[in-house]
Amino acid sequence: MDNLILEIKDLNHSYGKSDLTIKDLNLNISIGERVSILGPSGCGKSTLLRLIAGLEKPNNGEIIKKAEVMTSDKIFIPPEKRNVGLVVQEKALFPHLSVYANICFGIQRNKDKNKIVSDLLELLKIDSLKNKYPHEISGGEQQRVALARSLAPNPDLLMLDEPFSALDEELRKSLYKEVSNVFSDRNSSILLVTHDAYEAEVMTDKQLRMEKGNLI
Amino acid sequence: MNTVSSWRLLPFAVLIIFTAPLVIVLSSLFGNYSDNWSHLYEFVLLDYINSSLILVIGVAVLVFIIGTVTAWTVTNYNFIGKNIFEWALILPLSIPPYILAYTFTGLFDPYGDANNLIRYLFDLDDDFVFFPNVRSMYGAIIVFAFTLYPYVYLVSRSALINQSKSMKEASRLLGLNEVQVFYKLGLPIIRPAVIAGVMLVIMETLSDFGAVDHFAIETFTTGIFRTWYGLYDLQTAMQLASLLLIIIGVFYLIEKITRGGSIYTSNNSNFSPNLVDNLQGFKGLIAFLICFIPIFIGFIIPIVELSLWAYEVNLGFFNDRFISNSMNTLSLSLGTGIICAGLALLINFSVRFKPNKLVEKLSSLLSLGYAVPGLILAVGMVQLMVYLDTFLFSNVDIVLTGSIFGLMIAYVIKTYALANSSLESGYQRVSNSIDESSRLLGISGWRMLINVHSPLMKTALLTSVLLVMSDVVKELPATLILRPFNFETLAVSTYTYASEERMLQAAAPAIAIVIIGLIPIIFLSKMIRSSRPN
Numbered sequence: 001m002d003n004l005i006l007e008i009k010d011l012n013h014s015y016g017k018s019d020l021t022i023k024d025l026n027l028n029i030s031i032g033e034r035v036s037i038l039g040p041s042g043c044g045k046s047t048l049l050r051l052i053a054g055l056e057k058p059n060n061g062e063i064i065k066k067a068e069v070m071t072s073d074k075i076f077i078p079p080e081k082r083n084v085g086l087v088v089q090e091k092a093l094f095p096h097l098s099v100y101a102n103i104c105f106g107i108q109r110n111k112d113k114n115k116i117v118s119d120l121l122e123l124l125k126i127d128s129l130k131n132k133y134p135h136e137i138s139g140g141e142q143q144r145v146a147l148a149r150s151l152a153p154n155p156d157l158l159m160l161d162e163p164f165s166a167l168d169e170e171l172r173k174s175l176y177k178e179v180s181n182v183f184s185d186r187n188s189s190i191l192l193v194t195h196d197a198y199e200a201e202v203m204t205d206k207q208l209r210m211e212k213g214n215l216i
Numbered sequence: 217m218n219t220v221s222s223w224r225l226l227p228f229a230v231l232i233i234f235t236a237p238l239v240i241v242l243s244s245l246f247g248n249y250s251d252n253w254s255h256l257y258e259f260v261l262l263d264y265i266n267s268s269l270i271l272v273i274g275v276a277v278l279v280f281i282i283g284t285v286t287a288w289t290v291t292n293y294n295f296i297g298k299n300i301f302e303w304a305l306i307l308p309l310s311i312p313p314y315i316l317a318y319t320f321t322g323l324f325d326p327y328g329d330a331n332n333l334i335r336y337l338f339d340l341d342d343d344f345v346f347f348p349n350v351r352s353m354y355g356a357i358i359v360f361a362f363t364l365y366p367y368v369y370l371v372s373r374s375a376l377i378n379q380s381k382s383m384k385e386a387s388r389l390l391g392l393n394e395v396q397v398f399y400k401l402g403l404p405i406i407r408p409a410v411i412a413g414v415m416l417v418i419m420e421t422l423s424d425f426g427a428v429d430h431f432a433i434e435t436f437t438t439g440i441f442r443t444w445y446g447l448y449d450l451q452t453a454m455q456l457a458s459l460l461l462i463i464i465g466v467f468y469l470i471e472k473i474t475r476g477g478s479i480y481t482s483n484n485s486n487f488s489p490n491l492v493d494n495l496q497g498f499k500g501l502i503a504f505l506i507c508f509i510p511i512f513i514g515f516i517i518p519i520v521e522l523s524l525w526a527y528e529v530n531l532g533f534f535n536d537r538f539i540s541n542s543m544n545t546l547s548l549s550l551g552t553g554i555i556c557a558g559l560a561l562l563i564n565f566s567v568r569f570k571p572n573k574l575v576e577k578l579s580s581l582l583s584l585g586y587a588v589p590g591l592i593l594a595v596g597m598v599q600l601m602v603y604l605d606t607f608l609f610s611n612v613d614i615v616l617t618g619s620i621f622g623l624m625i626a627y628v629i630k631t632y633a634l635a636n637s638s639l640e641s642g643y644q645r646v647s648n649s650i651d652e653s654s655r656l657l658g659i660s661g662w663r664m665l666i667n668v669h670s671p672l673m674k675t676a677l678l679t680s681v682l683l684v685m686s687d688v689v690k691e692l693p694a695t696l697i698l699r700p701f702n703f704e705t706l707a708v709s710t711y712t713y714a715s716e717e718r719m720l721q722a723a724a725p726a727i728a729i730v731i732i733g734l735i736p737i738i739f740l741s742k743m744i745r746s747s748r749p750n
Contacts, residue, residue: 055652079655086656092649096671105667106657153657 004067005031005157005189006052011061013044013051013213021047022058023213029157034183034190036200039210045193048210049159052191053086054079066156085150085158089166091142093134099145100130106153120148123182140171147179151186158183160192164199176202223566223661227578230563234582234629237596240603241461244454252443252452260439264456268435268463271356271428272418278361279417282510283368284410288398289503291376295495301507302373303741306366308514310733312690312707313363314426315726318714319518320359321430322525324350329521356431360421362514367420368413370740375406408474415471419464423589425693426711436460437591441693450599457592468587519730525723537709538724545705548620549688549732552627553681556635559628560680561673564639565665568651583633590694593626597698623698630694631687634736635680642676679739686735689728 006029013022021044029035039045050056052063054070054077063071065084070077093102103120107113121127124144129137134145143163150158164172180203183190193210194200200207208215289295290302308316323330324347334346349355392400403410425437436456444453495503567579585593601617609615616622646669654664670677692707699708706725713722 053652053656055655078660079652080658080660082656083658084656086652088649090647090649092647092653094650094653094668094672105654106659149653149657 003030005029005033005065006191007062007064008052009062009064011048011051011058011063013047013056013058013061020059021213022051025061025214027208027215029189029191032187032189033206034188034192034204035206035208036192036194036204037208037210037215038194038197038200040195043210044213045210046161049086049161049191049193052157052159053084054082055086083153083156085153085155086161087143087146087150087158087163088161089163091134091146093142093145093149095134097133098130099126099132099134099137102134102145103148103152105149116152117148120151123185124148125178140167140175143167143175147182151182151188157189157191160190160194162194162196163192165194165196172199179203223570224572224575226566227563227575227582230559231578231582233625234585234632237593237600237626237629238461238588239596240599241454241457241592241596244451245458247451247455249455250449250452252447252449253455256439256443256452256456260434263434264436264439267353267433268422270353271360271433271435272421274353274357275360275364275421276414276418278357279365279368280410280414282361282365283413284372284403284406285398286365286507286510287369287372287376287406288402289506291373292402293493293495293503295500295503297504297507301511304511304515305369305507306737306740307511307734308363309366309740310730310737311363311515311518312426312692312729312733313359313420313424314430314692314714315522315710315729316359316363316514316518317356317427317430318710318719318722318726319521320350320355321714322719323517323521324348324355329524351431353431353433356428356433358513359427359431360417360424362510364417364420365510365514367416368410371409371413372406375409376402411474412471415467415474418467419471419587422460422464422467423591425589425591425696426707430714436463437589437693440591440595441697444595444598444697450595453595454599457595460589461592464587464589468584522723522727522730525720526727529720529723534724537704541704541706541709541725542728544703545689545707545728548624548627548705549685550681552624552631552688553635553684555624555628556632556684557639557677557680559632560635560639561665561670561677564636564643565669568643569661569664579636583636585629586631586633588630590626590630590691591697593629594694594697597622597626597694618698618700620700620703623695623700626694626698627684627688627691630691631684634683634687638676638680638683639673642673642679646672682735683739686732689732 006027008025008027011022011025012020014020025048037045037048047056051058051071057076058071060073061071062069065082068077069075070082094105097105100117100121103117104113107116110116117130118127121130124147126141126144126148129141129145134142137145143166147163164175167175176199182188183203190204192200192204197207210216286301286305290298290305322328325331326345326349328347330347331345334340335342335344340346350358422436425441428435429438429441436459440453440456440460443449443456563579563582567576598617601619601622604616605614650668650672651664654660654668659667689705690707692711695705695708696711699705704712706728710722710725710729713719713725
C-alpha cells in the first residue's frame with residue numbers, strides 16, 4: 001500500500017490499569033487525504049492523536065507511517081523523529097518567542113527558513129503579526145500561528161485536535177474555509193478530531209465516527 | 217549511551233556526590249575509636265547531650281508560643297499595624313543566630329550598652345548590673361527563639377488562613393471565649409503544621425555553631441569543631457558528627473511525617489474566609505505588643521546596635537579587608553548560586569523530560585542536604601577531599617584539600633534545596649503542551665532545554681540564585697573548616713572579630729550579611745501579602 005501515509009493496526013491503549021481508551025482500532029489514511037473523526041468527549045479521539053504523535057505508548061498494536069513502523073511491541077520512535085504535526089485547542093505557543101520565531105522554531109536548521117515562514121505568514125494572513133508576542137494577539141490569531149508553526153516543518157501528517165473549539169462561532173466558521181483552502185493548496189494529509197459535524201464536513205473529505213475507543 | 221539514558225543518569229550521579237560526605241561521616245562509626253573518643257565519651261558527651269537537650273527544649277517551647285500566638289493574632293484580628301506585622305514578623309529570619317548573639321553580648325554584658333544606659337539613667341554605681349548575664353543557656357535560648365520563631369509563625373499562619381469562619385463561630389456559640397478558642401480549637405487544628413515548624417527550628421538549633429560557641433555552651437557542634445580544629449582528630453570529629461546526624465535524622469523524619477498530615481483544612485463547599493475581629497483600645501494594644509516584641513528583639517535591636525557600632529567606627533570599616541572579604545563572599549555565593557540553579561534546572565528538566573518514579577524519588581532526595589548541619593558536611597567533605605587527593609593526585613601534592621572546590625561542593629549540597637524549590641514551582645507554571653509542541657517540531661533534549669525551558673525559567677533561575685546566595689553568605693561553620701588558608705568571607709570575618717571581642721569592627725560585615733539575608737525575606741513577604749484571604 002504505497003499510497004498510505006498512515007496505517008494503524010489493532011491498536012489498544014489504557015491509562016494505567018483503567019479500562020481501554022482505544023480498543024482494537026484500525027485506520028488507514030492515504031497521502032493527501034483529509035480525514036476527520038467525530039465522537040463525543042471521552043471516546044478516545046485525543047488519545048488516538050497522542051498515540052500517533054508518540055506522546056503516549058499503546059498497550060499493543062502497530063502505527064506505521066509511510067511504510068515505516070513508528071510504534072510496535074519492539075519499536076517506538078520518539079515524537080521529535082516522527083515528522084507529524086499536532087495542533088491542539090490550547091495552542092501551546094512559546095510565550096517567550098515572537099510570532100515569527102514561533103513559526104521558525106521547528107525549522108531553525110533549514111536554510112530556506114525565511115522563505116518558508118514568509119510564505120506561511122502570507123498564506124495564513126498573519127504577516128502583520130510577525131513581530132508580536134503570543135500575549136499581544138487574539139485567540140483566532142494565535143490559532144493561525146499555531147497552525148503555521150505546525151505546517152512549517154512540512155509534516156507528513158498534520159493532526160488537529162478540536163483546534164477551533166475555543167473560538168467564537170463566527171470566527172470559527174471563517175477559519176474553517178480559510179484553513180481548508182490552505183490544506184488543499186499544500187495537498188496536506190490531515191487527521192482532524194472534533195465533535196462538530198459541520199467542522200468535519202467543511203474541512204475533510206472523509207468523516208469517521210468513534211465511540212468507546214473504536215471506529216464504527 | 218543515548219541522550220535519554222544520560223538524562224536519567226544525571227540525578228543518580230548527583231545523588232552520589234551529594235551523599236558521599238554523609239556516607240563517609242556515618243562510616244566512621246564502624247572505624248577505630250581513638251583515646252580522644254574515650255575521653256569525650258567519659259567526660260563530655262553527656263554534657264553535650266544535656267546542654268543540647270535543654271537548649272532544644274527551651275527553644276522549642278519559646279518558638280511554639282511566639283510563633284503560634286503571633287500567627288493567631290494577625291490572622292484573626294484587625295488592629296493597628298496588622299498589615300505590616302503580617303510580613304514583618306518574618307524579618308528576624310534575616311538575622312543569623314550568631315549575629316543576634318554578638319549584638320546581645322554587646323548590649324547586655326555587664327558593661328554593655330543596655331547596662332550602661334540603666335546606670336546612666338538612674339545614676340547608679342559602675343558595678344551595678346541590671347540585665348543578667350546573657351552568655352548563658354538562657355541567653356542562647358532567647359537568641360535562637362527570637363531568630364527562628366518565624367518558621368513556626370509561617371506554617372501556623374498558612375494553616376490558620378485556610379480555616380473557615382464557621383468553625384470559629386460554632387465554638388463561640390458553644391461558649392468558648394477568645395483564649396479558649398485559641399488553645400481548644402486553633403492549636404489542635406494547626407498542630408501538625410506547628411510540630412513540623414518546631415522540628416525545623418530544632419534542626420536549625422542543633423546545626424548552629426556560631427551562637428553556641430560565642431556563648432560558650434557545650435553542644436555537639438562546638439564539640440565537633442574543637443575535636444577537629446583543636447585536637448586535629450578528624451576520625452573522632454566524624455564519629456561525634458555521626459551521632460548528631462542521627463539525632464537530626466530523627467527530627468527530620470518527624471518533620472516529614474507530621475508535614476504529611478499538616479492540612480486540616482476545610483474542604484467543604486461552604487468554606488468562607490476566617491472571621492476577623494476588630495480590636496481597639498487595650499485589646500488592640502495587647503495585640504500590637506504581641507506582634508511588636510518579637511520583631512523588636514529579633515530584628516530592631518540587632519539592626520540598631522549594629523548600626524550604632526558601625527557609626528562609632530565611622531567609615532573605618534570600609535577598608536581593604538572588608539572589600540576583599542565582600543568580594544570573596546560575593547564570588548563564592550554567586551558561584552554557588554549559579555551552580556545550584558543550573559543543577560536544579562538540569563535535574564528538574566530530566567525529571568520532566570523522561571518521567572520516571574525512581575528518578576523523581578531520587579531527585580527529591582537531593583534536597584535533603586538542607587537539613588544537614590554545615591559543620592557535618594564540612595567534616596565529611598574534608599575526608600572526601602583527602603580521599604580524592606590520595607586517589608587522583610598522589611604523585612603531585614595536596615590539591616583539593618583546603619581548596620575552594622570542597623567548600624563550593626559543601627555549599628551546593630547545603631543550598632541545593634532552595635534552588636530546587638524555586639525551579640520546581642517555576643516548572644509547575646509551564647504547561648506540558650509546550651514540551652509536546654517542541655518535541656513534535658523536532659526539538660528535544662538539550663535543544664529544548666536551551667531554546668524553550670531556559671528562557672521560560674529565567675525568573676525562577678534568578679530567584680534561585682538569589683536565595684542560594686543569601687544562604688551561602690550566612691554559612692559559618694562549613695566556611696570556617698573548609699576555606700583555603702587566609703581566605704575570609706563576611707561570616708568568617710564577623711566571627712573572627714566577635715571572638716576577639718572587637719564588636720565595633722564586626723558590625724560592618726554583620727550588616728552586609730543581614731542586608732543580603734533580607735533578599736529571601738522580601739520574596740516571602742510578597743508571598744504572604746498575596747496569600748491574604750479575600
